[in-house]
Amino acid sequence: MASASNNFLISLVVVVAAAALASGASAQLSSTFYDTSCPNALSTIRTAVNAAVAQEARMGASLLRLHFHDCFVQGCDASVLLNDTNGGEQNAIPNAGSLRGFGVIDNIKAQLEALCPQTVSCADILTVAARDSVVALGGPSWTVPLGRRDSTNSNATGANSDLPPPSFNLDQLINSFGNNNKNLTVTDMVALSGAHTIGQARCTTFRDHLGEANINSTFAASLRTSCPAAQSTSTDNNLAPLDVTTPNTFDNAYYSNLLSQRGLLHSDQELFNNGSTDSIVRNFASNAAAFTSAFATAMVKMGNLQPLTGTQGQIRRNCWRVNS
Numbered sequence: 001m002a003s004a005s006n007n008f009l010i011s012l013v014v015v016v017a018a019a020a021l022a023s024g025a026s027a028q029l030s031s032t033f034y035d036t037s038c039p040n041a042l043s044t045i046r047t048a049v050n051a052a053v054a055q056e057a058r059m060g061a062s063l064l065r066l067h068f069h070d071c072f073v074q075g076c077d078a079s080v081l082l083n084d085t086n087g088g089e090q091n092a093i094p095n096a097g098s099l100r101g102f103g104v105i106d107n108i109k110a111q112l113e114a115l116c117p118q119t120v121s122c123a124d125i126l127t128v129a130a131r132d133s134v135v136a137l138g139g140p141s142w143t144v145p146l147g148r149r150d151s152t153n154s155n156a157t158g159a160n161s162d163l164p165p166p167s168f169n170l171d172q173l174i175n176s177f178g179n180n181n182k183n184l185t186v187t188d189m190v191a192l193s194g195a196h197t198i199g200q201a202r203c204t205t206f207r208d209h210l211g212e213a214n215i216n217s218t219f220a221a222s223l224r225t226s227c228p229a230a231q232s233t234s235t236d237n238n239l240a241p242l243d244v245t246t247p248n249t250f251d252n253a254y255y256s257n258l259l260s261q262r263g264l265l266h267s268d269q270e271l272f273n274n275g276s277t278d279s280i281v282r283n284f285a286s287n288a289a290a291f292t293s294a295f296a297t298a299m300v301k302m303g304n305l306q307p308l309t310g311t312q313g314q315i316r317r318n319c320w321r322v323n324s
């Protein structure tokens with residue numbers, strides 16, 4: 001009897017400890033996580049990202065977006081990278097035919113597996129690659145907390161429900177960033193949207209906005225040449241820069257564009273459309289340091305969303321599939 005009750009006590013302690021681990025998961029992350037287990041992890045990622053961005057500037061934007069689309073769907077767990085599951089996140093509406101950068105991540109993962117087998121998670125690679133992309137394009141740097149682990153599932157339903165579409169109005173955008181325990185503030189949302197200072201969007205995502213009242217008419221007319229009003233598969237994928245002023249530089253021009261009604265997406269211009277976020281946009285447009293500091297803070301918060309830590313999940317050997 002005594003030993004049975006001891007076993008019960010031990011199990012109880014294990015359960016309570018596991019629950020504490022899960023609830024305080026983001027507090028477990030540490031910027032020195034790989035210092036001993038894989039000291040060259042961060043430099044390997046940085047070198048690969050710099051090479052990829054030097055080859056194609058847009059890749060920096062694609063890698064940053066990949067991290068956002070990972071974190072907003074069941075947390076930063078590399079679920080977006082799994083393509084071995086039918087109906088995974090890559091097939092969800094916001095992602096299909098749109099997400100890029102998988103090859104760069106696979107290449108980094110292969111190098112890290114050779115250096116330190118099954119040590120560096122795909123989720124951490126995504127997080128660091130996003131930071132290094134911003135730096136490579138002239139943006140701010142920040143210290144990345146590390147120690148995320150990788151999910152064993154991908155969640156297409158979550159991708160469809162949790163990633164904001166470009167048709168969202170301001171209230172919907174604020175709600176999308178603040179809900180589901182994300183607790184990202186309105187300022188975080190406006191700052192993170194500044195990621196649209198780099199990268200490109202397909203005609204299908206901004207066609208309707210070109211016909212709206214709150215867009216500069218010269219800007220709209222110039223976009224109409226490659227993105228005519230009539231829906232057509234021949235023009236749907238035509239690209240335009242999200243920041244018409246400095247498309248490949250991570251600066252605060254995105255916000256100045258909004259002041260002159262040159263936001264590319266409906267959701268972009270919603271941030272400056274006589275609403276509660278106008279003052280934040282004005283501040284970021286006139287004060288580059290205020291933007292870069294708010295962006296770095298918000299990126300760390302986004303990167304800390306619901307990580308798997310400790311013994312949760314796994315360290316995938318290949319980012320695109322669960323370990324067999």
Ligand code: HEM
Binds near residue numbers: 061062064201242
């Ligand atoms: C505020 C809500 C947001 C909406 C509605 C939104 C929507 C979109 C859309 C529709 C595109 C174009 C996709 C395509 O045509 O294939 C895009 C591109 C992009 N988004 Fe967002 N986004 C949002 C927030 C964010 C955040 C928080 C980040 C990162 C921190 C981000 C980073 C990017 C980047 C860098 C691109 C360009 C990607 C490339 O060129 O490959 N977006 N976004």
